[in-house]
Amino acid sequence: MAATDAAPGLRAPWRTGGIVEVWRQRRLTWLIAKSQRSRRLYGTRLGRLWDYINPLTQFMVYFVVIGILLGLQRTVENFPLYIFSGLVTVQMFIGGLNGATTAFTKNRLLVRRVAFPRQMLPIAHVVREFVSLGPPVVVLLIACVLLGWSPDATALLAAVGGLALISLFTYGLGLVAGVSMVFVRDTSQVVGVITTLARWATPIIYPWTLVPDRFGDGLITTLYLANPVTIGVFGMREAFWHPTVDEGLPPLPPEALVLGMTVTVVVVVLGHLMLARYQSAMVQRLRWTT
Amino acid sequence: MDNVVLTDVHKIFPRRYGAATVRQQQMTRGRASGSDEALAGVSLTLAPGDVLGVVGRRGAGRSTLLSVVQGLYRPDRGEVMVRGRTGGLVSMGAGFAGYLSVESAMQINAGFLGMTRDQLERARPDVLEFAGLGGAALGFPMREIDAPRRRRLAYAMAVASAPNVFLADGLVAVGGEDERNACLARLESLAGDGHTLVVATNRAQVLRRLATKVLVLDAGHVSFLGRTAAGIKHFKKLRRQTD
Numbered sequence: 001m002a003a004t005d006a007a008p009g010l011r012a013p014w015r016t017g018g019i020v021e022v023w024r025q026r027r028l029t030w031l032i033a034k035s036q037r038s039r040r041l042y043g044t045r046l047g048r049l050w051d052y053i054n055p056l057t058q059f060m061v062y063f064v065v066i067g068i069l070l071g072l073q074r075t076v077e078n079f080p081l082y083i084f085s086g087l088v089t090v091q092m093f094i095g096g097l098n099g100a101t102t103a104f105t106k107n108r109l110l111v112r113r114v115a116f117p118r119q120m121l122p123i124a125h126v127v128r129e130f131v132s133l134g135p136p137v138v139v140l141l142i143a144c145v146l147l148g149w150s151p152d153a154t155a156l157l158a159a160v161g162g163l164a165l166i167s168l169f170t171y172g173l174g175l176v177a178g179v180s181m182v183f184v185r186d187t188s189q190v191v192g193v194i195t196t197l198a199r200w201a202t203p204i205i206y207p208w209t210l211v212p213d214r215f216g217d218g219l220i221t222t223l224y225l226a227n228p229v230t231i232g233v234f235g236m237r238e239a240f241w242h243p244t245v246d247e248g249l250p251p252l253p254p255e256a257l258v259l260g261m262t263v264t265v266v267v268v269v270l271g272h273l274m275l276a277r278y279q280s281a282m283v284q285r286l287r288w289t290t
Numbered sequence: 291m292d293n294v295v296l297t298d299v300h301k302i303f304p305r306r307y308g309a310a311t312v313r314q315q316q317m318t319r320g321r322a323s324g325s326d327e328a329l330a331g332v333s334l335t336l337a338p339g340d341v342l343g344v345v346g347r348r349g350a351g352r353s354t355l356l357s358v359v360q361g362l363y364r365p366d367r368g369e370v371m372v373r374g375r376t377g378g379l380v381s382m383g384a385g386f387a388g389y390l391s392v393e394s395a396m397q398i399n400a401g402f403l404g405m406t407r408d409q410l411e412r413a414r415p416d417v418l419e420f421a422g423l424g425g426a427a428l429g430f431p432m433r434e435i436d437a438p439r440r441r442r443l444a445y446a447m448a449v450a451s452a453p454n455v456f457l458a459d460g461l462v463a464v465g466g467e468d469e470r471n472a473c474l475a476r477l478e479s480l481a482g483d484g485h486t487l488v489v490a491t492n493r494a495q496v497l498r499r500l501a502t503k504v505l506v507l508d509a510g511h512v513s514f515l516g517r518t519a520a521g522i523k524h525f526k527k528l529r530r531q532t533d
Contacts, residue, residue: 009291009373009374010292010295010371010372010373011371011372011373012361012364012369012370012371012372013358013359013360013361013370013371013372013376014358014361014362014363014364014370015361016361025401027401027407028398028401028402031394031397031398031401032385032398034394035385035387035389035390035394035398038389038390038394039387039389042389043389109384110384110385110402112362113362113380113381113384114377114381114384114402115360115361115362115376115377115381116402279364280362280363280364281304283357283362283363284303284363
């Protein structure tokens with residue numbers, strides 16, 4: 001579009017302000033996140049109890065099958081805590097990514113009729129998942145205290161940093177998937193594959209040292225550790241599991257952290273570029289394929 | 291100090307985005323040589339208080355024009371500039387969902403319409419009165435509110451949001467005759483307050499009452515832009531020629 005000497009106050013309406021505008025309208029983002037939670041629990045008899053039942057059920061399945069039947073709880077100290085701290089973190093990623101993938105297609109009326117920063121919808125899903133992390137973390141905290149938890153500031157900072165990195169990565173990947181989903185419906189299947197991989201390609205149920213033990217310190221281990229979800233799990237473990245055991249696992253290599261942060265930034269930038277490129281086409285596509 | 295400035299605006303819909311749909315065939319039916327150019331060089335300026343009636347047959351580009359002004363579409367060529375917020379009836383009912391309480395739905399809707407919390411608080415009594423809802427209804431789920439009241443609630447919210455550039459695509463009023471009169475009076479009062487209105491409708495009665503000028507679109511081209519009475523006459527003639 002040609003440059004213009006715009007009169008004061010005049011603006012191009014298709015410039016919706018992006019992430020800055022999302023921050024300015026953070027109350028709306030929060031309300032959308034809350035409404036998504038309301039939708040999930042609407043009409044249920046147990047309501048918010050499901051926030052506890054779901055993660056605890058998953059935990060029990062993993063603990064019984066992997067910990068007791070396969071005997072891994074003898075290898076890792078405080079194994080229930082080890083699993084649970086990893087599980088809730090990965091669940092935050094999976095829930096956020098699934099929600100963000102369909103954020104535009106499920107809200108087609110909004111996208112078709114309202115000019116607002118599109119980033120708001122995937123961000124609302126990430127926020128919703130972050131809030132949903134509250135109840136499991138309360139359970140986690142109780143368990144930690146019972147097991148003689150004594151965290152320091154660095155450990156808590158690791159959890160905050162880990163969750164921040166996962167949130168950012170989920171948002172970026174969700175934005176990429178959400179835009180793709182409008183044009184290519186196979187995206188939801190691809191995301192299904194990613195979420196399955198996320199459960200096993202992150203150290204939820206096994207010690208991460210198994211990977212370098214089996215594959216050496218080469219490319220596979222580097223890629224494995226550079227996964228931002230893995231880094232998030234490391235952060236949570238550092239805060240909640242590590243302070244309860246005598247001998248923990250080796251810390252995350254710094255180069256993996258740098259690589260994971262780089263991957264996150266690249267994914268977020270890619271998501272924004274895709275949105276900028278296809279914003280108009282998304283409206284058109286969602287109008288004409290109803 | 292114009293509120294809307296369109297300079298040689300072109301919007302082309304590439305066929306690869308949903309080319310084979312029945313909807314697109316319907317939308318492009320009226321265009322010369324089945325062109326995908328929904329807007330072909332539209333230029334106009336609108337000052338505060340102007341009410342532009344956008345007239346045209348199906349597929350002429352009326353909705354695309356409104357979407358371009360609203361910011362949903364980026365023009366492929368040319369330039370669109372607006373002053374202040376855009377929105378209005380085109381975003382009517384945004385965020386309403388059956389599982390939300392009336393209060394939550396109003397808050398989300400207000401957010402999408404660009405209203406601040408203070409604006410919502412000030413508008414709330416009028417909005418509820420127009421919708422025929424008492425204060426007690428705020429706690430009810432939206433799905434328990436009947437459709438006519440939900441529609442009036444959505445309408446009242448959209449009008450109360452009072453964006454600087456107010457857009458209406460087809461629907462300009464809701465309810466019975468008295469209510470429809472009240473709706474049109476509200477729109478007139480918006481224009482009187484210096485807002486710019488762009489109303490896409492072919493209804494001569496509405497155009498005569500509201501519009502200060504009329505734009506007739508034909509296959510994305512500006513066929514006429516000028517006084518309301520002459521615009522209505524031009525459109526009738528155009529329709530006779532092509533029918």
